[in-house]
Structure formats: structure tokens, C-alpha cells
Amino acid sequence: MTQTMLSLRNIKKHFGAVQAVAGIDLDILENEFFALLGASGSGKTTLLRMLAGFEMPTAGSITLDGRDITHTLPNHRPVNLMFQSYALFPHMTVAQNIAYGLEMEKLPRTEIKSRVADILEVIQLSHLATRKPDQLSGGQRQRVALARALVKRPRLLLLDEPLGALDKKLRGEMQLELKRIQHEFGITFIIVTHDQEEALVMADRIAILQDGALLQCGSPQDIYEHPQSRFAADFIGVMNFFPVRRSGDHLLANDGGRVFADLDDAVANNSDAVAAVRPERLHLDVGKGENSLTGRVSAMAYHGLDLQLHLETPLSPDSVMVRLTADAAEARPLSIGDEITVGWAARDTRVFAA
Amino acid sequence: MTDRKSLYLMTPALAWLTGLMVIPCLLILVLAFFRRGIYGGIEYTFTLENIWLVFDPLYAGIFVKSATIAGTSALIAVIVGYAAAYAIAAAPSRRQPMLLFFAVLPFWSNYLVRTYAWIVLLNREGLIASVVHSLGYDGELPRLLYTESAVVVGLVYNYLPFVILACYAPLSRLNPEVIEASRDLGGSGWTTFRRVTLPMTAPGIATGFVFVFVLSIGNFVTPALLGGGQFQMIGNLVYAQFLTANDWPFGAALSMFLIAIMMGLLTLQTFATERASGARKEES
Numbered sequence: 001m002t003q004t005m006l007s008l009r010n011i012k013k014h015f016g017a018v019q020a021v022a023g024i025d026l027d028i029l030e031n032e033f034f035a036l037l038g039a040s041g042s043g044k045t046t047l048l049r050m051l052a053g054f055e056m057p058t059a060g061s062i063t064l065d066g067r068d069i070t071h072t073l074p075n076h077r078p079v080n081l082m083f084q085s086y087a088l089f090p091h092m093t094v095a096q097n098i099a100y101g102l103e104m105e106k107l108p109r110t111e112i113k114s115r116v117a118d119i120l121e122v123i124q125l126s127h128l129a130t131r132k133p134d135q136l137s138g139g140q141r142q143r144v145a146l147a148r149a150l151v152k153r154p155r156l157l158l159l160d161e162p163l164g165a166l167d168k169k170l171r172g173e174m175q176l177e178l179k180r181i182q183h184e185f186g187i188t189f190i191i192v193t194h195d196q197e198e199a200l201v202m203a204d205r206i207a208i209l210q211d212g213a214l215l216q217c218g219s220p221q222d223i224y225e226h227p228q229s230r231f232a233a234d235f236i237g238v239m240n241f242f243p244v245r246r247s248g249d250h251l252l253a254n255d256g257g258r259v260f261a262d263l264d265d266a267v268a269n270n271s272d273a274v275a276a277v278r279p280e281r282l283h284l285d286v287g288k289g290e291n292s293l294t295g296r297v298s299a300m301a302y303h304g305l306d307l308q309l310h311l312e313t314p315l316s317p318d319s320v321m322v323r324l325t326a327d328a329a330e331a332r333p334l335s336i337g338d339e340i341t342v343g344w345a346a347r348d349t350r351v352f353a354a
Numbered sequence: 355m356t357d358r359k360s361l362y363l364m365t366p367a368l369a370w371l372t373g374l375m376v377i378p379c380l381l382i383l384v385l386a387f388f389r390r391g392i393y394g395g396i397e398y399t400f401t402l403e404n405i406w407l408v409f410d411p412l413y414a415g416i417f418v419k420s421a422t423i424a425g426t427s428a429l430i431a432v433i434v435g436y437a438a439a440y441a442i443a444a445a446p447s448r449r450q451p452m453l454l455f456f457a458v459l460p461f462w463s464n465y466l467v468r469t470y471a472w473i474v475l476l477n478r479e480g481l482i483a484s485v486v487h488s489l490g491y492d493g494e495l496p497r498l499l500y501t502e503s504a505v506v507v508g509l510v511y512n513y514l515p516f517v518i519l520a521c522y523a524p525l526s527r528l529n530p531e532v533i534e535a536s537r538d539l540g541g542s543g544w545t546t547f548r549r550v551t552l553p554m555t556a557p558g559i560a561t562g563f564v565f566v567f568v569l570s571i572g573n574f575v576t577p578a579l580l581g582g583g584q585f586q587m588i589g590n591l592v593y594a595q596f597l598t599a600n601d602w603p604f605g606a607a608l609s610m611f612l613i614a615i616m617m618g619l620l621t622l623q624t625f626a627t628e629r630a631s632g633a634r635k636e637e638s
Contacts, residue, residue, distance in 0.1 A: 052534075052538060053537075053538075054534055054537075054538075073537070074534070074537040074538050075537050075538070075539075075540045075541055075542055079538075080538055080539065081534075081535075081538045083531045083534070083535055084531075085529060085531050087529060087531035087532045087534065087535035088532075088535075089532060089535070089536075089550060089554075090532075090554065091553045091554055100536070100539055100541075100549075101539035101540055104539055104540030104541050104545065105540055148535075148539065149538075149539075152539065152540070
């Protein structure tokens with residue numbers, strides 16, 4: 001389970017003068033569900049295309065199961081890609097689409113037939129085997145594309161924004177479905193997405209890419225709770241930022257108030273920094289943490305699960321977002337214009353160099 | 355758009371087609387069932403003779419020959435034209451309009467001039483002969499002009515732009531990810547072409563083929579100029595019935611038969627194109 005199956009070493013890719021990928025090192029483990037997360041232009045799709053064999057790296061190497069596949073053609077890699085556009089063959093039926101990859105392996109007809117039937121069972125589309133792609137809904141096409149790649153039982157399955165074209169509800173269902181299928185088949189998945197929530201929900205590990213470089217790599221929890229840069233903190237979930245200056249063992253905010261955090265040497269004494277705290281770490285029960293902050297409620301949004309407040313505070317020009325659980329919100333009825341004080345623990349404060 | 359509005363918009367085209375296409379065709383059809391007058395002209399008595407005469411081995415032979423020449427021309431034009439269209443579609447997209455423009459350029463010059471150009475190239479003292487001789491060969495060259503091959507060459511040359519345009523359309527619309535998907539699933543370049551690219555662009559090939567075939571089988575200028583009267587194609591035969599033999603009824607019968615062949619082919623092609631594009635959507 002914890003064995004490395006895929007290694008990327010110093011992968012670089014230039015398109016003319018443009019550097020799409022700027023030297024990435026990455027190890028993907030056996031059976032892992034791995035997410036490449038980044039905004040458009042971060043190089044995530046280029047990286048995926050290099051893994052599939054559609055782009056050759058300008059420098060660096062890709063090793064799969066100890067074999068160098070950096071320059072291996074797409075049709076000679078035990079790697080399959082599920083395309084963002086699904087790229088189904090419009091002139092073939094669902095069953096023919098799925099059988100195509102097996103026919104390329106020159107498997108016996110009977111085996112192809114039974115494997116296609118099996119996978120149609122898994123994606124619950126057996127009744128649509130003779131349909132053409134343009135007679136399917138978006139969700140059905142997506143499942144056919146998945147089946148077509150999965151049926152080859154690749155060592156590595158690459159998924160390029162697999163849920164991008166689906167509506168929100170279907171996306172939620174498919175997130176769980178993909179995880180189930182990945183577990184069931186025991187195939188390593190690498191998914192490319194710009195949707196941080198999707199990455200958090202599905203992936204065992206996430207790599208955040210920015211401008212072609214690897215910013216941070218770790219478990220969803222690790223990335224969410226311990227972002228190593230302001231960019232990562234901002235990109236994943238919601239984060240409140242406010243400017244501070246380090247003063248010995250604590251930080252000084254704009255209004256002269258003290259902010260406590262577990263400080264390490266990342267920020268030098270007397271230098272500017274940015275403190276950050278997640279909305280759900282802020283509590284109305286001030287006694288719970290070392291830090292407190294007073295502000296006026298400027299907006300409220302009820303989300304069912306929680307109540308989101310916007311606070312105007314002297315700490316920062318941006319409003320501070322507070323996320324109260326349904327219980328906490330019920331215990332203390334609030335309305336816009338109320339002045340409230342929220343508190344949080346020193347260990348929940350993140351500090352980044354300014 | 356309302357039915358009334360679209361009727362207004364269609365009226366000029368419909369009037370044009372009815373007056374200059376449908377009615378003349380009907381006249382020709384009717385003509386085919388009359389007898390030829392003794393000194394030319396038409397004798398208005400019903401007969402099926404003209405129709406039977408079309409199937410006379412002499413004329414049926416000319417039909418077969420015409421179909422062979424048209425078929426050969428269409429086949430060559432499709433192979434050459436598809437390759438050219440493929441290359442254009444694969445070129446950087448900003449260069450494609452220019453390449454297409456050049457491919458179609460000869461088409462904007464006069465048909466006769468283009469056909470005469472081949473006479474200049476192919477005749478006994480023509481460009482090809484002088485190039486071969488200047489390279490040191492002084493034997494007798496096989497005859498190039500006034501052969502079936504010359505006719506085929508002329509037809510291919512004239513209709514190639516149609517084929518390039520017809521094949522370019524589906525090739526340029528091809529989603530590159532579909533090609534990549536085939537490679538990704540283990541298909542070699544050739545397999546991908548055979549099983550994905552070719553079937554997906556078949557409608558363009560069919561359109562190009564039928565186009566060249568239909569325009570070639572009824573053509574009478576190219577066979578007259580490049581065939582040099584050595585043999586006849588249906589077009590020449592029809593031409594002769596109306597203008598020299600003065601047998602309008604038989605000319606009409608030949609024309610109807612030709613039109614029937616073309617209509618059959620065009621119907622077949624439309625049908626095939628619709629099938630290929632999956633335009634039929636079945637309800638479950």
C-alpha cells in the first residue's frame with residue numbers, strides 16, 4: 001500500500017518560451033487516490049498529459065514500476081486517461097467504445113465480451129450497451145468514459161477534471177462513486193482538478209500546483225490545517241487573513257492588539273507577517289482560546305448546517321468570516337449590527353511571511 | 355420562424371428551381387416517350403422505343419465506360435483530396451485558411467482554360483514530352499493526350515477542390531481528444547486512422563466521391579477535349595443526339611437515365627451521411 005509506484009524527477013516542460021511545468025518531483029504510491037490541484041495555467045493538465053504520453057517532458061524522468069516511461073508512446077503505457085471532454089467515439093455504441101481498448105490488446109472475443117459486460121454492470125449501464133454516445137446524458141457519458149479507461153485495468157488511471165461537466169448534485173454522487181470504484185479496482189488514480197472541495201473529498205493526498213511548480217503536497221487534512229503558504233491557505237477552503245508584525249513570542253495586530261500563535265522561526269522578530277485563521281475556528285465562547293476579536297456583524301448567511309457571519313473589525317479592511325455551528329447559532333440569536341467578540345486558540349493561528 | 359415567413363423567403367429560389375429545373379426536366383421526361391420525326395423534330399405519338407434503345411448493348415456499353423471513367427476519377431480524387439485535406443487540417447490553424455485558399459484557387463479560373471492547359475502539358479510536343487526528352491530519353495513516348503487516362507486526369511484535376519473542401523470539413527471538426535483517446539487505449543497510429551479518423555470523416559469522403567462521380571459521368575467537355583473524340587461518354591452522346599443527330603427523344607431518354615443514376619447516388623449518399631453522423635435519435 002505504501003510502496004512508490006510512480007516517480008517524477010525534476011519534470012520540466014516548455015512550450016516555446018513559456019514554462020508550463022517548472023521542475024516537479026513527486027512520488028505516487030500504490031493504490032493511492034492522488035489529486036493535482038491548481039488554478040488554470042498552473043501546469044496540472046500539462047503534467048497529466050506527460051503522464052499519459054501526449055507531451056514529452058523538456059527535462060526530467062517519469063518512472064512507473066521501476067521502468068522509465070518518459071518517452072514511451074501513449075499506446076505502450078499501462079496508463080489510461082479519462083478525458084475532460086470524455087472523447088467517446090461517436091460512431092461506436094457504448095459497448096464498442098468500451099471494447100475498443102481490449103481489442104487493441106488482441107484479447108479473445110469471449111474475454112472482451114465478458115469484461116465489457118462486467119464493467120457495464122459496475123457503472124450500471126448494461127441496458128444502454130447498444131446506444132450511441134449522443135443518445136446518452138452527460139452523467140451516462142461520463143460513466144462510459146470511466147468504464148472505457150477502467151476496463152483495461154491500467155496500473156494508473158488519470159482523470160482530467162472528470163466531474164467538471166456535471167451539475168452539482170450529480171458531482172457529489174460521482175465523487176463518492178469514483179472513490180468506491182477506485183477502492184474496488186485497487187487502481188492508482190491521479191485526478192486533475194481546480195475544485196479544492198473535490199480534491200479534499202476524494203483524494204488520499206493532494207498536490208497544489210502554482211505556476212508550474214509544486215507548492216505543497218500532503219493529505220487533505222494536512223493541507224487544510226497546515227497550509228505552508230498564504231497561497232495554499234487561500235486556495236483551499238476559506239481563510240481570514242490580517243496583517244501583523246512579530247514582536248517576540250507574539251504578534252501585534254493593526255490596532256495594537258496581541259495575537260497569539262505557535263510561532264516558529266518562519267517569521268523573524270520585528271518583521272511583517274500575515275496571520276490567518278479558519279472561520280470554523282472562531283467561537284462565540286471567548287474563554288476557549290487565547291485570542292479575541294471584537295467586531296460588528298455586517299452580513300449573515302444561513303446555510304442549514306451552519307451560520308456564516310461577516311464581521312467588520314479594525315484588524316483588516318476585509319471582513320472576517322465566522323462560521324457558527326447550528327447549535328452555537330441557536331444558543332445566541334444574532335442580528336445584523338450586533339457587536340460581538342469571538343475568540344480562537346493560539347494553535348489555530350497560522351502565520352505566513354508577508 | 356413562422357411557416358408563412360419561411361415560405362416568402364423560399365419563394366424566389368423555389369420559382370427559379372421550378373421554372374428552370376423542374377419544368378425543363380419534366381419536358382425532357384415527356385420528350386423521351388415520343389417518336390423521332392423522319393427529318394428530325396418530334397412526332398407526337400407515344401412510344402417506349404427510346405427507353406429500350408438506352409439498354410441496347412452499344413449504348414449500355416457507353417454507360418458502363420462512362421461509369422468506369424467517372425468512378426476511377428472519383429476514387430483518385432478522393433484519395434488525393436483526402437490526403438490534402440488531412441494535411442491542411444493538421445497544419446497550424448492560422449495557416450489553414452491560406453492553404454485552403456490555394457487548394458481552391460485553380461477552381462476560380464475558367465474550366466476550358468484549365469482543360470486546355472492539360473492539352474499543352476500532354477500533347478506530343480508538350481511540356482511533359484519535352485522534359486522527358488531533355489532528360490536524354492529519345493525513344494517514342496506512349497501517347498498521353500486523347501486517351502482515357504487523359505480524361506481521368508482532367509476530371510480529377512477539375513474536381514479535386516470539391517473533394518478537398520468536402521473532406522476538410524469533417525477533418526477539421528474532429529475532436530483531437532478522440533484521436534488521443536484511441537492512442538491512449540492502445541491503438542497505433544494506423545489503427546487509430548482506420549478505426550476512428552476514417553469512419554468519423556466518411557461522410558466527407560462519400561460527399562466528395564459522389565460529387566466527382568456525378569459531375570464526371572455527365573461531363574462532355576473534358577472527354578471531348580482530352581479524349582479527342584477517341585471514345586464517347588454519356589455526356590457526348592446526349593450532346594450529339596440534341597445537336598448533331600437531331601434525335602431529341604433519344605437524347606431525352608439518355609438524359610433521364612443519367613439523371614436517375616445521379617439521383618440514386620445522391621439519395622444513397624444523403625442516407626449514408628445521416629447514418630454516420632448519428633442524426634437518427636431513437637427513443638428508448
